[in-house]
Amino acid sequence: MSERATTAAMLAIGDELLSGRTKDKNIGHLAEVLTLAGIDLKEVRIVGDETEMIAEALNALRARYDFVFTSGGIGPTHDDITADAVGAAFGLPVDEHPEAVALLSAHYARREMPFTPARRRMTRTPQGASLIENKVSAAPGFRVENVFVMAGVPSVFQAMMAEVLPLLPAGEPLKSASVVSHAGEGDIGDALTAIARAHENVVIGSYPRFDGERFSTEILVRSRDEAALNAAVEAVRAMLAALDPR
Amino acid sequence: MSERATTAAMLAIGDELLSGRTKDKNIGHLAEVLTLAGIDLKEVRIVGDETEMIAEALNALRARYDFVFTSGGIGPTHDDITADAVGAAFGLPVDEHPEAVALLSAHYARREMPFTPARRRMTRTPQGASLIENKVSAAPGFRVENVFVMAGVPSVFQAMMAEVLPLLPAGEPLKSASVVSHAGEGDIGDALTAIARAHENVVIGSYPRFDGERFSTEILVRSRDEAALNAAVEAVRAMLAALDPR
Numbered sequence: 001m002s003e004r005a006t007t008a009a010m011l012a013i014g015d016e017l018l019s020g021r022t023k024d025k026n027i028g029h030l031a032e033v034l035t036l037a038g039i040d041l042k043e044v045r046i047v048g049d050e051t052e053m054i055a056e057a058l059n060a061l062r063a064r065y066d067f068v069f070t071s072g073g074i075g076p077t078h079d080d081i082t083a084d085a086v087g088a089a090f091g092l093p094v095d096e097h098p099e100a101v102a103l104l105s106a107h108y109a110r111r112e113m114p115f116t117p118a119r120r121r122m123t124r125t126p127q128g129a130s131l132i133e134n135k136v137s138a139a140p141g142f143r144v145e146n147v148f149v150m151a152g153v154p155s156v157f158q159a160m161m162a163e164v165l166p167l168l169p170a171g172e173p174l175k176s177a178s179v180v181s182h183a184g185e186g187d188i189g190d191a192l193t194a195i196a197r198a199h200e201n202v203v204i205g206s207y208p209r210f211d212g213e214r215f216s217t218e219i220l221v222r223s224r225d226e227a228a229l230n231a232a233v234e235a236v237r238a239m240l241a242a243l244d245p246r
Numbered sequence: 247m248s249e250r251a252t253t254a255a256m257l258a259i260g261d262e263l264l265s266g267r268t269k270d271k272n273i274g275h276l277a278e279v280l281t282l283a284g285i286d287l288k289e290v291r292i293v294g295d296e297t298e299m300i301a302e303a304l305n306a307l308r309a310r311y312d313f314v315f316t317s318g319g320i321g322p323t324h325d326d327i328t329a330d331a332v333g334a335a336f337g338l339p340v341d342e343h344p345e346a347v348a349l350l351s352a353h354y355a356r357r358e359m360p361f362t363p364a365r366r367r368m369t370r371t372p373q374g375a376s377l378i379e380n381k382v383s384a385a386p387g388f389r390v391e392n393v394f395v396m397a398g399v400p401s402v403f404q405a406m407m408a409e410v411l412p413l414l415p416a417g418e419p420l421k422s423a424s425v426v427s428h429a430g431e432g433d434i435g436d437a438l439t440a441i442a443r444a445h446e447n448v449v450i451g452s453y454p455r456f457d458g459e460r461f462s463t464e465i466l467v468r469s470r471d472e473a474a475l476n477a478a479v480e481a482v483r484a485m486l487a488a489l490d491p492r
Contacts, residue, residue, distance in 0.1 A: 018288065043294075078435070118433070189321075189365070193323065
């Protein structure tokens, strides 16, 4: 593709994702909204609630990609260590963010709930962070440079991503078209390889499905160049028609 | 925990996972079966269909953890490059595996289907690999040293994992017990921190849920030491009872 696209990575944080107790729902959501925004999600990592692992993964990803999005570990309990780990990654002190303190103290006062030390934990950010609004449950996420730190609860993660998306550069979305065939991948793989080689500026993916009895194949063509996309799709259709003239 | 547990990582491979087109189902499955087997899944990475990215991630993970499990990219089409990437990671030549050729040529002969060059691609492994049986759709996975390379289609991934599990060392499974409370994390976070500090050899996780209206909290206590587990669970129950005497 001609212009370099904006790139992104995700770091999902939480022991519960690695024990199988919780099935992650945020990776798929982030992948979808970034793709629609024309930003390429290039890598995802999942790590547990360990400061060093989080900081190391974050440093690897933030150096390599334009943006990093994290999920999880920003609640009020002892296992919520993401703010400290992000601070460690950036070498920044972590302290209560004045805006977050004002926000949450007002929030709990309105609800006549005590602003406990545990709840105050949720106001802690690395120095200089800007807040990400949480329209679902008030406790904010935060941004440090190219890293957006968000909640793990899917409804909250999604609400925070809705705030973050307008801050990202608008990319040229990938256009895509797919063709489904009852031919197996093994029947069309050679012809598809030839088509992929002959068409520049497109990415051709081949995705087998298995319904318990037989395979079918979805051929997905993606490109930022509409003419190239259409030419490749036509070539795929012609190949399939030659295979099965019905 | 007293004895060092066996550790594992997963590398999920495929552009479709990063575009949001396919929601991964293999990470959750692997997490569950490893947890039941007493093996700690410590890290997961998802990368696209790019040889260098796959090889780099694989080398980082296989050096660090006892076992690595990969999913995806072992089919018959041009975008199935996992075997080559694994070969690159290990510095091993990749060629048709004689057992796999025998297996698949017999398989397609029985079905009166041509053994096309595309299908022959599925017999390629790094030199010296051993095969992993595929009871669903024949084309095998393979193992090189501590790396198990498996399919991305969930039914096939699961069938391959069923073959692999008996090959892994039997660990002492983590025991776990959970207590659900309608108290918010913010109400119990301070007391929970004190409990976590006072109890060694247990991991206490706190997991908020949000049903669209209010939060509840699941407190999950895990340990390989049953006495330590029970003591921590009792402490959590006593703390919650003191909070809400109903």
